[in-house]
Amino acid sequence: MTQPYLDPSVSAEAHDAGESAALSQDEALEREVDAMLAAGALSGTAAQFAQPRGADMLARTAAVEGWHNQRAAHQLWQYSRSLEGAPYPIASIRDEAGQGARGINFASQDYLSLASHPAVAEAAARALRDAGPHSAGSAVLLGNTKLSLALEEAIAGLVQAEHVALFPTGWGAAFGAITALVQATDHIVIDQFAHASLRQGASSATPNVVINRHLDVAHVRQLLAGIRARDTEHGILVVTEGLFSMDSDSPDIAALQASCHEFGATLLVDVAHDLGALGANGGGAIEAQGMLGKIDLVMGAFSKTFSSNGGFVATSSRSVKRHIQLYAGPHMFSNALSPVQSAVILECVNIVRSDEGKSLRSDLLRNAESLRGLLAGEGLTCMGTPSAIVPVLIGSEKVSRLVGKLLFNQSVFVNQVEFPGVPIGASRLRLQLMANHNMQQLKRAAPVIGTAVTRARQALAAGEARNK
Numbered sequence: 445m446t447q448p449y450l451d452p453s454v455s456a457e458a459h460d461a462g463e464s465a466a467l468s469q470d471e472a473l474e475r476e477v478d479a480m481l482a483a484g485a486l487s488g489t490a491a492q493f494a495q496p497r498g499a500d501m502l503a504r505t506a507a508v509e510g511w512h513n514q515r516a517a518h519q520l521w522q523y524s525r526s527l528e529g530a531p532y533p534i535a536s537i538r539d540e541a542g543q544g545a546r547g548i549n550f551a552s553q554d555y556l557s558l559a560s561h562p563a564v565a566e567a568a569a570r571a572l573r574d575a576g577p578h579s580a581g582s583a584v585l586l587g588n589t590k591l592s593l594a595l596e597e598a599i600a601g602l603v604q605a606e607h608v609a610l611f612p613t614g615w616g617a618a619f620g621a622i623t624a625l626v627q628a629t630d631h632i633v634i635d636q637f638a639h640a641s642l643r644q645g646a647s648s649a650t651p652n653v654v655i656n657r658h659l660d661v662a663h664v665r666q667l668l669a670g671i672r673a674r675d676t677e678h679g680i681l682v683v684t685e686g687l688f689s690m691d692s693d694s695p696d697i698a699a700l701q702a703s704c705h706e707f708g709a710t711l712l713v714d715v716a717h718d719l720g721a722l723g724a725n726g727g728g729a730i731e732a733q734g735m736l737g738k739i740d741l742v743m744g745a746f747s748k749t750f751s752s753n754g755g756f757v758a759t760s761s762r763s764v765k766r767h768i769q770l771y772a773g774p775h776m777f778s779n780a781l782s783p784v785q786s787a788v789i790l791e792c793v794n795i796v797r798s799d800e801g802k803s804l805r806s807d808l809l810r811n812a813e814s815l816r817g818l819l820a821g822e823g824l825t826c827m828g829t830p831s832a833i834v835p836v837l838i839g840s841e842k843v844s845r846l847v848g849k850l851l852f853n854q855s856v857f858v859n860q861v862e863f864p865g866v867p868i869g870a871s872r873l874r875l876q877l878m879a880n881h882n883m884q885q886l887k888r889a890a891p892v893i894g895t896a897v898t899r900a901r902q903a904l905a906a907g908e909a910r911n912k
């Protein structure tokens with residue numbers, strides 16, 4: 445069932461309303477929080493329902509649905525919203541229950557705003573006209589096209605590796621690369637905050653997975669030394685990200701690569717969030733750290749900066765590419781990127797490498813620095829360093845769920861992230877910027893976010909005290 449849009453101008457007025465109106469809004473919030481607490485709508489985490497028991501595999505999913513229903517009845521379900529149009533800085537969104545709103549969008553991933561670039565739209569239209577709507581095969585079974593081969597070359601140039609294997613999703617690239625290369629007797633050392641595609645790839649490949657403290661190279665060295673002291677026969681893969689997707693921080697890539705070489709290990713860096721969007725020429729964190737062309741395996745996704753779906757693995761070795769082509773399930777057994785996707789990504793790579801790309805990256809970075817400054821001015825803690833990702837640490841899931849609801853109703857869209865995206869108790873708002881966000885939007889959003897966090901914290905503290 446769809447419902448009419450909330451009007452953002454009403455929300456703006458409500459935000460600026462006088463003290464008496466604010467008081468009644470707070471009273472209304474108090475009552476709402478009491479009802480939420482009484483219904484248990486703010487409680488629980490997805491961890492509780494991840495491994496249901498019982499012989500009936502389908503019926504045992506009822507518990508998670510019950511948890512969803514409790515939350516959704518109070519407009520506290522943050523997932524499965526839909527866009528009505530394109531993922532631009534101003535967007536129209538509906539929540540799962542059909543409530544619509546039009547407002548400032550920090551919940552989409554289009555870091556250089558290339559989804560709205562006329563050359564990208566033109567490339568997509570040309571590919572559709574010339575090559576049709578789908579690839580009609582996996583990459584090894586006639587799914588390659590003239591465009592996908594050109595894309596392999598373009599990515600090889602961007603990351604300075606000779607050989608590139610493409611995948612239909614970034615997920616498939618991460619999972620496929622790890623499961624193809626790592627045997628059950630090998631070892632994996634993986635950062636504690638690595639993306640689910642990398643973690644699930646690791647646990648599918650081998651039982652010998654150890655987790656290193658986030659960004660802690662000394663810990664990685666210690667783990668590598670321990671593994672090598674026991675086992676000189678098998679391979680070790682070290683897995684990290686160029687820019688961590690929930691934390692906006694980067695490891696010391698040179699130090700990690702040196703440690704890997706010291707202990708005969710291989711380094712894989714997932715550049716999903718930084719390639720194209722960071723680095724003087726769009727080479728991401730690896731370029732920013734002077735390591736282009738020097739990393740064992742570079743893996744990425746096109747879904748953040750290259751305005752399409754898809755992923756890749758890049759290597760300096762022809763045989764590594766051959767092995768991945770044969771043994772990475774999502775490359776061998778899943779249909780390849782469509783010609784339209786390849787054409788879009790190829791055009792985006794051209795823009796990323798041009799002067800226009802430089803200027804879009806500088807717009808994006810200016811937005812990141814401005815928004816971080818504005819949010820800090822509201823007393824909020826932004827994690828990590830400036831990039832397209834601005835994570836605002838909240839901690840309590842209850843507070844962040846309530847903030848998410850308040851912000852949606854005030855037409856400011858952010859992703860409220862909790863387990864399994866981040867550890868329990870480390871809930872946060874993840875804002876994602878685009879080059880085309882403007883200062884007016886950032887200035888308008890920051891106080892709305894600051895006020896929502898303050899109101900949610902206060903209302904919950906008071907509600908919990910009342911309901912003790």
Ligand SMILES: Cc1ncc(COP(=O)(O)O)c(C=O)c1O
Nearest residue numbers: 613614615639641689716745747
């Ligand atoms: C670090 C990282 N790697 C891989 C992926 C998977 O990419 P995709 O969503 O394009 O399949 C993501 C996407 O969320 C990601 O954040």
